[in-house]
Amino acid sequence: MLLPYLCFGAALFALGLVGFVTRRNLIIIFLCTEMMFQGIVINLVAFGRYPLAGNAPILDGQVFALFLLVVAAAEAALALALVVLLFRHRPSLDANVWAELKER
Amino acid sequence: MPVVYLILITFGAAGLFLALPGRGQAFGRIGLLMLLGLVAASIAMLLPQLGGLGDRVAFALLAGIGLFGAIRVITHPRPVYSALFFIVLVVAMGGLLVLMNAGFVASALLIIYAGAILVTYLFVIMLAQQGTETAPYDASAREPLWGVLAGFLVLGTLTGHVLSGDAANELAAPAAGVLGTVGDVRPVGELLLTEYVVGVQLAGVLLLAAMVGAVAIAKRQAALQEEAG
Numbered sequence: 001m002l003l004p005y006l007c008f009g010a011a012l013f014a015l016g017l018v019g020f021v022t023r024r025n026l027i028i029i030f031l032c033t034e035m036m037f038q039g040i041v042i043n044l045v046a047f048g049r050y051p052l053a054g055n056a057p058i059l060d061g062q063v064f065a066l067f068l069l070v071v072a073a074a075e076a077a078l079a080l081a082l083v084v085l086l087f088r089h090r091p092s093l094d095a096n097v098w099a100e101l102k103e104r
Numbered sequence: 105m106p107v108v109y110l111i112l113i114t115f116g117a118a119g120l121f122l123a124l125p126g127r128g129q130a131f132g133r134i135g136l137l138m139l140l141g142l143v144a145a146s147i148a149m150l151l152p153q154l155g156g157l158g159d160r161v162a163f164a165l166l167a168g169i170g171l172f173g174a175i176r177v178i179t180h181p182r183p184v185y186s187a188l189f190f191i192v193l194v195v196a197m198g199g200l201l202v203l204m205n206a207g208f209v210a211s212a213l214l215i216i217y218a219g220a221i222l223v224t225y226l227f228v229i230m231l232a233q234q235g236t237e238t239a240p241y242d243a244s245a246r247e248p249l250w251g252v253l254a255g256f257l258v259l260g261t262l263t264g265h266v267l268s269g270d271a272a273n274e275l276a277a278p279a280a281g282v283l284g285t286v287g288d289v290r291p292v293g294e295l296l297l298t299e300y301v302v303g304v305q306l307a308g309v310l311l312l313a314a315m316v317g318a319v320a321i322a323k324r325q326a327a328l329q330e331e332a333g
Contacts, residue, residue: 004150005204008167010262011146012193013176018255019178022124022245027229028178034221035174035190038197041213049204057205059295063303065209066296067327069216070307074314077223079147081321087232088325093183094241 005046012039026086026093030079037072041065109264115230116142117256124252125181126244136179143171162203181242183229187222194218208289 016035024027048061083093090097115138121127122135147164154160173192180186194217201210233239245251296304 001153001156003153004147004163004167005200007146007150008170008200014255014259014262015171015174015178016153017258018120018251021132021251021254022248023178024241024244024246025183025239027225027232028183028242031177031186031190031225034217035177035193036223038193041209041290042197042200043203045201045206045209049206059292062206062209062292063295063300065206066292067300067303067307069212070311073216073221074310076224077318078158078321079316080224081318084231085321085325088328092241093239094234096241096246 002050002052005042005050007080009042009046012036012073013044024095026083026095027080030076030083031093032070033079034076035067041068044068106264112142112145112258115254117252118180119258120175120250121252123175123179124245124248125242126248132179137174139175140172143168143175159203162199166196166199166203170200179333181238183233183242184226187225188227190225191218191222194222208292 005101013036016032019032019035020029029073043059044065045060049057051058086098087093117136119142122131122268123139124135125132127135147167151160151164156164170193173189173196177193187262194213198210198214201207201213223299252256
């Protein structure tokens with residue numbers, strides 16, 4: 001009962017990770033972090049619905065999922081504000097444009 | 105079983121490598137087909153774990169649509185379409201959450217993600233990229249080989265043990281009993297406002313801080329523009 005949901009969550013997390021590493025568009029990179037959040041939401045709710053010990057469902061998972069939504073909303077607001085700020089400096093969404101910020 | 109699993113996951117990694125932008129359209133199509141085959145095969149392998157027929161059909165449909173959306177998010181060369189496919193994923197996620205009797209989380213997810221966050225993303229994408237042609241940085245991927253390898257190593261580590269047989273029996277056993285009703289909004293709300301009331305307050309503080317931060321960044325932009333102009 002629990003397994004299919006866990007695997008779905010893991011697949012979402014891995015796809016988000018691949019997208020985060022390989023895509024070059026700043027906005028898509030942030031979109032991929034949101035995808036990883038989705039995988040975690042599924043995990044939290046699934047563990048609450050089919051708990052490992054006992055038969056009664058636990059609702060704490062759903063509460064955690066709601067808190068995760070709050071964090072995702074805050075993150076999206078700040079990340080998009082930063083992206084727009086960067087875009088005003090150099091009119092491109094390419095992450096490589098800012099490669100000079102990394103350590104050599 | 106482990107050999108089948110290894111072959112499947114390598115197949116999927118190859119498919120994703122081909123489907124990422126930069127391989128050309130024909131290879132991209134082949135990669136997408138390979139990935140869809142992998143998704144169908146893994147869902148078919150997982151279906152016996154689920155209870156009734158209705159559950160199985162619903163899970164197969166929703167998980168298939170959701171994973172297709174997720175794959176298109178990271179493989180589509182046009183950012184606007186990526187964001188739209190993310191909405192497809194969110195809707196499928198809502199269905200899966202309803203399937204797990206988490207109706208309140210599902211509606212919150214739909215309203216906040218599909219309604220608010222994704223619309224903001226679309227707005228910023230349309231603000232930044234107003235042309236019709238694909239930007240060169242969207243048409244190619246950065247280090248696709250290593251990225252795909254890392255991602256599928258993570259996926260293999262997360263799901264490999266789970267699918268190996270013993271763990272499946274361990275996990276499936278306790279859920280066989282009677283399940284209470286979790287569909288109600290009331291118990292979630294009661295839990296939220298009794299046990300986690302400090303968390304709710306903190307979430308409010310976090311949202312306020314994020315809003316102040318976003319406004320501060322926007323003000324800085326205005327100041328920069330005045331300097332430039």
